[in-house]
Amino acid sequence: MKRDSKVFEIIEKERQRQMSGLELIASENFVSDEVMEAMGSVMTNKYAEGYPGKRYYGGCQFVDETEQLAIDRLKELFGAVWANVQPHSGAQANMAVFLTLLKPGDKFMGLDLSHGGHLSHGSKVNSSGMLYDPIAYEVDEETGMVDYDKMEEVALREKPKLILAGASAYSRDWDYKRMREIADKIGAFLMADIAHPAGLIAVGLLNDPLKYCHVVTSTTHKTLRGPRGGIIMMGEDFENPFGKKTMKGVVRKMSSLFDSGVFPGTQGGPLEHVIAAKAVAFGEALTKEYKDYMKQVKSNAEVMAQAFVEKGYHVISEGTDNHLMLIDLRTKFPEITGRKVENTLVLADITVNKNMVPFDTRSPFQASGLRVGTPAITTRGMKEEHMPVIVDFIDQMISDIDNEELIPKIKKQVNEMMAEFPMFAW
Numbered sequence: 001m002k003r004d005s006k007v008f009e010i011i012e013k014e015r016q017r018q019m020s021g022l023e024l025i026a027s028e029n030f031v032s033d034e035v036m037e038a039m040g041s042v043m044t045n046k047y048a049e050g051y052p053g054k055r056y057y058g059g060c061q062f063v064d065e066t067e068q069l070a071i072d073r074l075k076e077l078f079g080a081v082w083a084n085v086q087p088h089s090g091a092q093a094n095m096a097v098f099l100t101l102l103k104p105g106d107k108f109m110g111l112d113l114s115h116g117g118h119l120s121h122g123s124k125v126n127s128s129g130m131l132y133d134p135i136a137y138e139v140d141e142e143t144g145m146v147d148y149d150k151m152e153e154v155a156l157r158e159k160p161k162l163i164l165a166g167a168s169a170y171s172r173d174w175d176y177k178r179m180r181e182i183a184d185k186i187g188a189f190l191m192a193d194i195a196h197p198a199g200l201i202a203v204g205l206l207n208d209p210l211k212y213c214h215v216v217t218s219t220t221h222k223t224l225r226g227p228r229g230g231i232i233m234m235g236e237d238f239e240n241p242f243g244k245k246t247m248k249g250v251v252r253k254m255s256s257l258f259d260s261g262v263f264p265g266t267q268g269g270p271l272e273h274v275i276a277a278k279a280v281a282f283g284e285a286l287t288k289e290y291k292d293y294m295k296q297v298k299s300n301a302e303v304m305a306q307a308f309v310e311k312g313y314h315v316i317s318e319g320t321d322n323h324l325m326l327i328d329l330r331t332k333f334p335e336i337t338g339r340k341v342e343n344t345l346v347l348a349d350i351t352v353n354k355n356m357v358p359f360d361t362r363s364p365f366q367a368s369g370l371r372v373g374t375p376a377i378t379t380r381g382m383k384e385e386h387m388p389v390i391v392d393f394i395d396q397m398i399s400d401i402d403n404e405e406l407i408p409k410i411k412k413q414v415n416e417m418m419a420e421f422p423m424f425a426w
């Protein structure tokens with residue numbers, strides 16, 4: 001059979017790029033061969049609108065099995081009472097929850113995008129900001145931490161119907177208990193989007209949102225190290241938001257509403273090959289090896305944040321509780337934008353993303369910060385001792401950002417370093 005060499009040659013170049021570079025994008029990771037195999041399997045051929053045992057198509061007996069396995073493993077991983085594994089992405093998981101809990105025009109509150117929040121948490125260019133009425137809470141300028149007192153003040157004044165915890169560029173843990181108290185004062189739903197720290201939460205290294213939130217969404221491809229996709233879960237400890245009904249009844253009612261929010265509310269046929277890969281990834285996340293991996297991710301991030309501080313960078317909130325850190329370049333290099341740093345580092349095979357920092361004066365396209373994370377390099381096998389070396393590469397490049405002769409020198413060192421951490425059996 002003829003292969004499409006055009007496409008496969010490009011894929012090969014991407015494989016080489018991933019192998020030889022330092023991947024520091026906080027939301028990326030490298031999946032196992034088994035996750036990859038499930039994703040590229042015959043499950044992609046199957047239509048399965050509906051849910052296990054209740055499909056709109058025949059021949060679903062085997063995709064029912066993998067989807068049920070994914071649900072059961074995910075529930076075990078987080079101690080959830082209900083889970084939906086069909087969302088195609090984190091943004092779509094959020095969209096399904098909003099569709100379920102809000103009506104168009106309803107007010108909800110999330111972390112401001114420029115303070116670390118996510119596009120799907122109320123940005124004006126996303127459906128969350130177009131269909132609903134978003135208001136924002138912020139981090140404190142001094143500490144870089146979420147300001148819960150101000151959040152409460154805004155919530156009591158504005159009375160949003162839903163409060164959303166979670167971020168894509170916030171390095172500290174969340175006080176879900178306090179947020180639940182705030183939500184309860186105004187009868188709001190509390191939702192957490194744990195797309196970034198999900199893996200750390202699953203193994204108990206961060207606070208558990210399922211204890212306090214009515215609903216929790218996540219992606220599966222960041223710290224969870226699964227295929228690209230989304231999930232929705234409910235924990236068992238939340239108080240009954242529907243008044244008199246029994247807890248079992250509430251879970252039944254809400255879960256069926258959330259299921260409908262995903263299909264048919266926002267999606268058609270589920271990606272059963274991705275769901276099979278999710279099942280594999282959740283199985284992996286239930287192992288001791290994964291817990292050790294998560295501990296290493298966190299420890300690497302702590303050491304890396306410290307190394308940046310020692311080089312004179314301002315790390316927002318002075319450190320990290322999770323897998324990422326946000327660096328404000330303005331203290332050390334007020335003239336250099338995040339965009340310029342991102343574009344220069346990539347020439348030396350170091351991949352990061354520019355990011356706005358709280359109270360940024362630049363646009364998101366220029367940005368004054370860098371977001372750096374350790375999940376991918378930790379999967380490659382890197383340990384604490386490698387973190388200062390990486391920070392030194394980055395610091396050398398930024399300190400001499402217009403020196404084109406430096407680029408091949410650092411690139412060579414990066415490529416030699418990564419050759420010591422081989423990956424990809426396939």
Ligand code: DSN
Nearest residue numbers: 027118119168169195
């Ligand atoms: N979740 C975002 C990130 O953190 O990279 C992308 O939407």
